[in-house]
Amino acid sequence: MSQTSTQTSQIRPLDRAFFSRDPRRVARELLGKVLVRPTAAQLTARIVEVEAYLGEKDPAAHAAAGNTARTSVLFGPPGHAYVYFIYGNHYCLNVSCEPEGQAGCVLFRALEPLSGLEEMAQARGIEVRGPKDLIKLTSGPGRLCEAFGITRARDNGCDLTSTASSLWIGEDGYRPRAIRTTPRIGITKAADQPLRYLLDANPFVSRKVPVGPGRSLP
């Protein structure tokens, strides 16, 4: 039994207005929603950790470089997939937010797999034998993209509000209990702002939450 299963498995898409808002608001409300890849196996996974990027004025955001070939999707209409390649190795998935012209987005950092786990394991190239291995499926922005077969060539610009898309976001009635925020992971600029959102105590989040104010001995 998964951590966040629900009675029905009916999944309905989110509308464009949901994404046409401040990325912080979208990030918070995206927790508990479901990412869907309609393959034969029907890949679905619950969103348990995301980060907000605030557009051109956010030094940590790719959009800070302006509207370029790489970032053009961010400046387009909301609800579309922005996929980029990083460290010569990994893809990361975002969804564009705010009205067209504004470049805010939300990065997907961790998912809890719900269905199609065998196909995810195959895509990840790992064997699932216990809960520890299950976490390695979709816990981390690079891992979840590999599990879902997400690449820039295939998915960048995809409309995530349409069930006709090969990748979309829906909701199944699940309501998160406790939501927590922390600083964003792996960035150097604007690293102090608490723009990472996660489901508290969910085992699939990519890193443990810092305990308290970092105290070190003098």
Add this chain to the structure above:
DNA sequence: ATATCGATTATCT
């Protein structure tokens, strides 16, 4: 348990 490090390439300065 945490720390450090190498891989590998698109993108920007």
Add this chain to the structure above:
DNA sequence: GATAATCGATATG
């Protein structure tokens, strides 16, 4: 030419 919204392996306590 330097850097990067990461991962997995290896080293060390």
